[in-house]
């Protein structure tokens with residue numbers, strides 16, 4: 001399959017972790033977000049939203065939206081599973097993933113930051129305040145959700161990494177990139193550290209991608 005991504009894109013990062021955990025081979029098609037390649041007609045023919053990632057399956061079907069791609073990967077390559085076999089835990093894993101993918105990440109997206117600093121004329125300090133407000137609030141909610149668990153497992157919702165961890169790690173990476181602190185969030189920090197020890201996560205990191213730029 002063909003995977004359209006970018007080293008620094010956190011929704012691409014999520015999919016890379018899942019590919020690695022499941023041992024799925026793919027052909028990487030870099031789309032240079034900073035240069036605006038996501039707006040080119042060839043890419044918009046795949047994803048009219050002009051957003052990464054996009055996955056073209058071996059049958060030629062195009063999939064967009066990282067959470068949908070992750071669930072499709074899990075359904076078509078069930079081992080190891082990304083979701084618990086228990087419906088309640090599954091709902092919690094999906095809820096946690098959506099806190100990140102639907103509530104935090106959209107507010108740090110390139111097009112949003114460009115609109116703030118370009119169209120609205122917001123200065124760098126105000127942009128940083130925006131990022132700090134929304135990323136900190138979001139990670140604090142993740143911390144509180146992890147603290148509420150009845151069992152404090154090594155990963156978010158179990159002894160093996162799953163959907164929630166796949167979403168958390170790129171979000172913490174983004175916090176680091178934007179200079180947002182999270183060292184006072186012990187559960188988030190512990191899960192992040194546990195994931196970092198796994199090659200599936202390390203190999204998916206932006207610095208280890210073929211299109212990486214310092």
Ligand SMILES: N[C@@H](CCC(=O)N[C@@H](CS)C(=O)NCC(=O)O)C(=O)O
Nearest residue numbers: 009010011051052053065066110111
């Ligand atoms: N909800 C989407 C988010 C997709 C998204 O925002 N992708 C970013 C990269 S992480 C992007 O392509 N941004 C391009 C832009 O803002 O112009 C998903 O989970 O796939």
